[in-house]
Amino acid sequence: MEKWQNEYELRKPLRCIVKLGGAAITCKNELEKINQQNLTQASQSGVHKGGLDQSLVKAGFVATRISVTSLNLEIVRALAQEGIPSVGISPFSSGWTTSQRNVASADIATVATAIDSGFVPVLHGDAVLDHSQGCTILSGDVIIRHLAHSLKPEYVVFLTDVFGVYDRPPSDPDAILLREIAVDEDGSWSVINPAPETMSKQVEITVAAHDTTGGMVTKISEAAAIAKLGIDVYIVKAATDHSLKALKGEVERNLPDDWLGTAIRFKRD
Structure with missing residues (x-):
């Protein structure tokens, strides 16, 4: 059994794991610039292509x-x-290390020890070594899934630069916010709010060409895997009252009518 698959008994139950999305806490149109306002508010509450010279890959x-x-x-x-x-x-x-972007080995025990010692462990996606590609990008979304599997938090919050998951790119004026997604035992998911019969079009989630970690597609996939464990996941815009409510656990049972975000939960009969 791989190391990450072990479960770690924390001295106190873990309430929440938070994913700070890069688009939410950095200025994507400027090189290495922090969105200080969003980061402060959140704190309060180059993958290579085939054919490139290996020296460029390493650089x-x-x-x-x-x-x-x-x-x-x-x-x-x-x-x-x-x-x-x-x-x-x-x-x-x-x-x-990774193999096709799946974590093969991770020191989850270090994270558990940090939590038990009273620290908030801060991890991040990274360029890591890979068994087949030499090196690749390990997404923070993937790391979150493995942490959730081992540490069993009450819920997980993904903070992003948009209000949640939409049925198409949120820049589309006709885009609809998907408020609740249900996950089946086989890991497949479906929209239950808004009701499918009220939607006139299919969900079309795309990946931006510059996004090396899979964008919202990867986020939903990893969130569904977490929800399958019985752990609720909330995708919500950073530095808003909506994200604050999610972080405080105020949307765990019933979603307030005025709450803007996406809840991804295991389908219960």
């Missing part, structure tokens, strides 16, 4: 690692300013 690998490590430090610093003790944990230095 991109190094540059990516420098960027994400710097971002991780900014998150730890922002939490510290709010009086929240935290510790940065790098996937690479903790022994994370």
